[in-house]
Amino acid sequence: MKTTEAPMFIGTVMGIILILEYFLNIPILGTIGSNLRQWGIIVAAFALMLAAINLIRIHLMTLSESKDTEERIFSLILLAGLFSIAISGVFMTQESPIFRFLFDNMVQPLGATIFSSLIFFIVSASFRAFRARNLDSTLLLVAGVLIMLGKAPVGEVIWDQFPAIAVWIEDYPNLAGNRGILIGTGVGTVALGLRILTGLDRSHLGGQI
Amino acid sequence: MFDRLVNLDRRILYAIIFVLIAFPLISPIGLPISVSSMVVAAYEVVDSLEEGDVVAWSFDYTVGGGPDCHPHSEAVWQHFFDKGIRVVAVSFVPEGAQFSRELVMLWEEQGKVYGEDMIDVGFIAGFETGIGEFVGNPTGASPTCVRGTRVADHPIMEGIDDVDDFALVGAIATGAPGPFEWVRQLAGYRVPYLPGVVTVMGPQTIPYYESGQAVGLLMGLRDAASYEVLMERPGMATAAMDSQSFAHLFIILLVVLGNIIYFTQQRREADNQ
Amino acid sequence: MSTDPGIWVAGILTLLAYSFLYKDNKLYQATEHLYVGLGAGYTLVLGYENVVRSGWNPIIEGEWWFILPMLLGLMLFGRFSPGTRWMSYYPMGVIVAIGATLALRGAIPANITGQLSATMIPLNTVNNVLLVLGTLATLTFFFFTLGAITNRNSLLFKFSLLGRWTLMVAFGAAFGNAVMGRTSLLIARIQFILQDWLGIIGTGL
Numbered sequence: 001m002k003t004t005e006a007p008m009f010i011g012t013v014m015g016i017i018l019i020l021e022y023f024l025n026i027p028i029l030g031t032i033g034s035n036l037r038q039w040g041i042i043v044a045a046f047a048l049m050l051a052a053i054n055l056i057r058i059h060l061m062t063l064s065e066s067k068d069t070e071e072r073i074f075s076l077i078l079l080a081g082l083f084s085i086a087i088s089g090v091f092m093t094q095e096s097p098i099f100r101f102l103f104d105n106m107v108q109p110l111g112a113t114i115f116s117s118l119i120f121f122i123v124s125a126s127f128r129a130f131r132a133r134n135l136d137s138t139l140l141l142v143a144g145v146l147i148m149l150g151k152a153p154v155g156e157v158i159w160d161q162f163p164a165i166a167v168w169i170e171d172y173p174n175l176a177g178n179r180g181i182l183i184g185t186g187v188g189t190v191a192l193g194l195r196i197l198t199g200l201d202r203s204h205l206g207g208q209i
Numbered sequence: 210m211f212d213r214l215v216n217l218d219r220r221i222l223y224a225i226i227f228v229l230i231a232f233p234l235i236s237p238i239g240l241p242i243s244v245s246s247m248v249v250a251a252y253e254v255v256d257s258l259e260e261g262d263v264v265a266w267s268f269d270y271t272v273g274g275g276p277d278c279h280p281h282s283e284a285v286w287q288h289f290f291d292k293g294i295r296v297v298a299v300s301f302v303p304e305g306a307q308f309s310r311e312l313v314m315l316w317e318e319q320g321k322v323y324g325e326d327m328i329d330v331g332f333i334a335g336f337e338t339g340i341g342e343f344v345g346n347p348t349g350a351s352p353t354c355v356r357g358t359r360v361a362d363h364p365i366m367e368g369i370d371d372v373d374d375f376a377l378v379g380a381i382a383t384g385a386p387g388p389f390e391w392v393r394q395l396a397g398y399r400v401p402y403l404p405g406v407v408t409v410m411g412p413q414t415i416p417y418y419e420s421g422q423a424v425g426l427l428m429g430l431r432d433a434a435s436y437e438v439l440m441e442r443p444g445m446a447t448a449a450m451d452s453q454s455f456a457h458l459f460i461i462l463l464v465v466l467g468n469i470i471y472f473t474q475q476r477r478e479a480d481n482q
Numbered sequence: 483m484s485t486d487p488g489i490w491v492a493g494i495l496t497l498l499a500y501s502f503l504y505k506d507n508k509l510y511q512a513t514e515h516l517y518v519g520l521g522a523g524y525t526l527v528l529g530y531e532n533v534v535r536s537g538w539n540p541i542i543e544g545e546w547w548f549i550l551p552m553l554l555g556l557m558l559f560g561r562f563s564p565g566t567r568w569m570s571y572y573p574m575g576v577i578v579a580i581g582a583t584l585a586l587r588g589a590i591p592a593n594i595t596g597q598l599s600a601t602m603i604p605l606n607t608v609n610n611v612l613l614v615l616g617t618l619a620t621l622t623f624f625f626f627t628l629g630a631i632t633n634r635n636s637l638l639f640k641f642s643l644l645g646r647w648t649l650m651v652a653f654g655a656a657f658g659n660a661v662m663g664r665t666s667l668l669i670a671r672i673q674f675i676l677q678d679w680l681g682i683i684g685t686g687l
Contacts, residue, residue, distance in 0.1 A: 109495055204575070
């Protein structure tokens with residue numbers, strides 16, 4: 001019961017049912033498969049809650065045990081944000097003014113701002129780090145520059161062939177490289193799936209790979 | 210001069226990129242925007258749909274990628290409703306549910322009827338598992354919609370037993386679940402699939418378009434602007450293109466300048482030895 | 483200039499988040515913690531909603547067998563204690579197995595046969611030859627442990643170099659597009675600051 005054998009076995013049985021569902025057109029298998037997927041959705045929803053609850057646990061521990069005032073203030077801010085949106089969303093629904101205010105005026109702008117900060121680091125790296133030291137990095141930089149010139153409207157104004165060059169890069173060498181990656185990923189996905197279903201890979205159960 | 214360039218404070222670069230982006234927004238130039246074949250293909254697929262057709266549209270993007278992705282949804286939904294096509298909104302990323310909510314409310318204000326012209330099934334957990342259940346059982350994957358009513362009871366879902374009953378599946382993504390998951394789950398179905406992705410994912414998604422597994426491809430704000438051009442309705446995406454041009458030129462200049470400095474330093478060190 | 487307090491809150495938080503670009507500071511760190519908390523709380527709301535909608539409501543309506551996945555979900559919380567960690571193996575085993583199987587069965591037509599058949603094109607143009615050779619070379623590059631590849635004098639190693647160069651061009655395309663994508667995110671924030679908040683630019687084109 002407390003080992004990884006039983007959960008692995010249950011997972012394997014479910015996996016076999018889903019594979020049979022895919023290849024055999026038997027209605028009962030379709031129904032069972034659909035139910036299994038709904039089970040997966042429900043457990044995944046609990047997993048979403050688990051992540052947030054774990055964060056609450058960690059930061060409550062910080063509040064109660066840490067001697068660092070600054071750390072405790074940051075934890076308090078985090079928990080205040082978490083509880084305010086969670087309580088308003090759960091008990092007052094997502095249409096409540098508080099939830100809407102928190103999401104529309106805090107979550108959305110902050111998320112967009114933090115992700116947009118990456119362009120500043122790209123700017124800095126463009127000047128300090130992107131060096132054509134060897135053939136590999138030269139190919140990468142030249143391709144990147146040609147794509148940027150081809151896709152921005154100003155590129156076509158500078159030389160009307162830049163868009164065509166960018167399209168060629170994307171449709172041929174880029175396609176070849178990414179197609180190779182996709183095929184390799186597909187083989188890897190099949191291999192990993194089989195390893196999980198046969199119990200060779202139990203890393204998700206806390207076991208050895 | 211050379212040493213000052215080498216040691217240039219990066220905050221000066223940040224200020225320059227900010228100004229270069231802000232200036233064309235305040236005083237637009239209006240550089241012409243060309244349209245790629247993949248966007249034309251996407252446009253033609255939507256244009257070929259008939260009034261009354263039902264499509265599924267998945268909002269699989271986060272707030273971080275929203276500015277790059279949401280313009281796709283806005284432009285294509287405009288096209289859908291211009292043609293009288295009905296839309297089933299869904300999302301497999303938690304934050305995507307807010308973008309679908311925003312569009313549904315916007316179109317309700319413009320007279321579209323919830324449950325008949327459009328419906329928001331809401332967020333379905335499980336990533337690829339959720340997608341797998343939705344394609345096989347669209348009315349059962351999420352039994353109730355975001356307004357608490359049963360999905361199957363709405364007129365728009367009549368006759369929708371699996372994903373092949375949709376005329377088109379569109380899914381806009383910033384990461385996972387995205388085109389890789391959708392193409393895997395749609396294997397075995399015949400419904401046309403139109404992916405939209407954040408720009409950085411574009412090159413990885415092109416193989417699906419070239420192999421025919423996707424009927425078009427929308428990559429980021431640039432392609433949203435192109436779609437607006439095809440619709441002859443310039444919007445926020447079009448307005449952003451001048452700023453995009455300036456930013457690109459600046460970054461290319463930095464790459465070139467940075468490499469000139471690098472090779473000059475290399476030569477100086479070689480000369481000193 | 484906007485008079486909406488929500489826009490002002492959004493604007494101030496935007497500037498606080500960007501303050502990191504000047505120098506790391508306590509206000510930025512506080513803003514970061516606020517964002518993490520709000521994001522986690524939002525996820526909690528959506529997770530709860532899904533549990534109620536997909537699990538609890540069916541039980542109330544008589545589909546009692548949904549008690550099983552609900553129990554499995556609750557067992558996930560056993561992870562918090564070393565003595566009960568074994569309970570979380572069951573739901574983990576279930577969702578990983580289901581997810582892996584769904585990915586496995588779709589990967590063959592989507593990634594393998596679909597892409598391989600798309601690579602089988604007539605070799606009647608230079609571009610087509612480049613495409614097929616590039617794809618094969620990229621696949622060859624990924625055989626890291628094959629003896630013929632590790633021997634740098636072998637023909638296979640030289641062919642795999644073509645794969646590496648093809649990948650470099652592909653990554654260059656990704657870099658160019660990454661710059662484009664990130665730029666558009668910044669454009670959107672500046673549009674918000676100048677248009678929605680300060681009212682310096684209008685909405686018309």
